[in-house]
Amino acid sequence: xxxxxxxxxxxxxxxxxxxxxxxxxxxxxxxxxxxxxxxxxxxxxxxxxxxxxxxxxxxxxxxxxxxxxxxxxxxxxxxxxxxxxxxxxxxxxxxxxxxxxxxxxxxxxxxxxxxxxxxxxxxxxxxxxxxxxxxxxxxxxxxxxxxxxxxxxxxxxxxxxxxxxxxxxxxxxxxxxxxxxxxxxxxxxxxxxxxxxxxxxxxxxxxxxxxxxxxxx
Numbered sequence: 001x002x003x004x005x006x007x008x009x010x011x012x013x014x015x016x017x018x019x020x021x022x023x024x025x026x027x028x029x030x031x032x033x034x035x036x037x038x039x040x041x042x043x044x045x046x047x048x049x050x051x052x053x054x055x056x057x058x059x060x061x062x063x064x065x066x067x068x069x070x071x072x073x074x075x076x077x078x079x080x081x082x083x084x085x086x087x088x089x090x091x092x093x094x095x096x097x098x099x100x101x102x103x104x105x106x107x108x109x110x111x112x113x114x115x116x117x118x119x120x121x122x123x124x125x126x127x128x129x130x131x132x133x134x135x136x137x138x139x140x141x142x143x144x145x146x147x148x149x150x151x152x153x154x155x156x157x158x159x160x161x162x163x164x165x166x167x168x169x170x171x172x173x174x175x176x177x178x179x180x181x182x183x184x185x186x187x188x189x190x191x192x193x194x195x196x197x198x199x200x201x202x203x204x205x206x207x208x209x210x211x212x213x214x215x216x217x
Contacts, residue, residue: 001184004215007096008207016091017203024080025199031076072126074148074192074201079119083112085206089160092210100214105170106162114167115159122151145189152192152201153178153185156209164213177212184208 011017086108093100106114125147132140154174161170174181188205192198 001180001187001212004184004208004211005187005204007211008092008204011092011095011207012200012204014091014095016087017207020088021200021203024083024202027080027083028073028076028199028202031080072123073198074152074189075119075122075126079116080202085111085115085159085202086163088203088206089163089210092207093214096211097214103163105164106167110167111159111162114162115155118151118155118158122147122155125151145186145193148189148192149186150182151185152188152205153181153183153209156185156188156205157181157212160206160210160213173213180212181209184212 012021090103093103105111126144129140129143129147132143157177158170158174161173164170165173188201188208191204192201
């Protein structure tokens, strides 16, 4: 799994990676800013909207989002990766697998929908686990990492697989290779927890999963 990730890292200077990297990072950061504002505003409104209680609730909401930011960042990255996945996977295939025929898989809307649905599921699971991570930091963080590893692994692998095959075939291949996919997803989840490096995850993960897909086949 590490070899797939290293191959992806070596291709990061590729011009085909720059636009997805820039737009993906900007989109994810904008999403986090919006999430933080909504959380603080929502808690303030619940507390009454005025006075010290509202101020304290708004501050608590901002603090909670700050603590959760790195984990909520992952489903945002996963959703955004669906918008730029095709170009990154195509660049990897052009460089490393030039003998492949043109991709004939699921439609682009189907690919984007698949990543968006999985991202929404990850957001829901992350929000459920956040209180546990605050009450029991060790257990909670391990569970959050596991959710991120499985979500990133399945989402990114299925996304690149859908370029080359139908939905059922992609999911069947994902189930057969689940251990390798989850292992690579775990590495990506660790990268996503590092400030700055987390912006690379959509592009880096897509490229690494493209290598995993073609080696698996």
